[in-house]
Amino acid sequence: MIEAVKPLAARRLRIAxxxxxxxxxxxxxxxxxxxxxxxxDADADIVMQAANAGFAALAEAEPRTLLTxxxxxxxxxxxxxxxxxxxxxxxxISLHTVKFHVESxxxxxxxxxxxEALARAAERRMDV
Numbered sequence: 001m002i003e004a005v006k007p008l009a010a011r012r013l014r015i016a017x018x019x020x021x022x023x024x025x026x027x028x029x030x031x032x033x034x035x036x037x038x039x040x041d042a043d044a045d046i047v048m049q050a051a052n053a054g055f056a057a058l059a060e061a062e063p064r065t066l067l068t069x070x071x072x073x074x075x076x077x078x079x080x081x082x083x084x085x086x087x088x089x090x091x092x093i094s095l096h097t098v099k100f101h102v103e104s105x106x107x108x109x110x111x112x113x114x115x116e117a118l119a120r121a122a123e124r125r126m127d128v
Contacts, residue, residue: 069106078102109121
């Protein structure tokens with residue numbers, strides 16, 4: 001029997017933050033802790049780093065590929081069963097931006113469908 005995937009918001013993640021800007025790092029730490037997640041230095045489920053690092057520095061097949069905070073929100077909304085249009089309304093962003101984030105998630109997670117993206121994200125969780 002296949003276990004149902006919990007909504008992303010119901011999961012406790014282990015997150016590492018790597019940014020040079022101390023103020024940004026402090027803000028990200030506060031947001032992560034307020035969301036009920038754990039900050040770690042090594043062996044993280046998610047690694048957050050400065051946006052200016054760009055996609056080129058990320059290996060698609062690497063198991064710890066960076067997901068941005070917005071991509072995490074989009075992934076959570078996908079897990080809630082929202083359509084792209086519903087995600088755009090919920091997050092207050094354009095439909096085009098949602099499509100960009102979904103495509104980025106698929107690439108980073110090595111998925112071709114929403115269900116596969118959720119399953120790949122669930123596979124990466126160590127302390128769920």
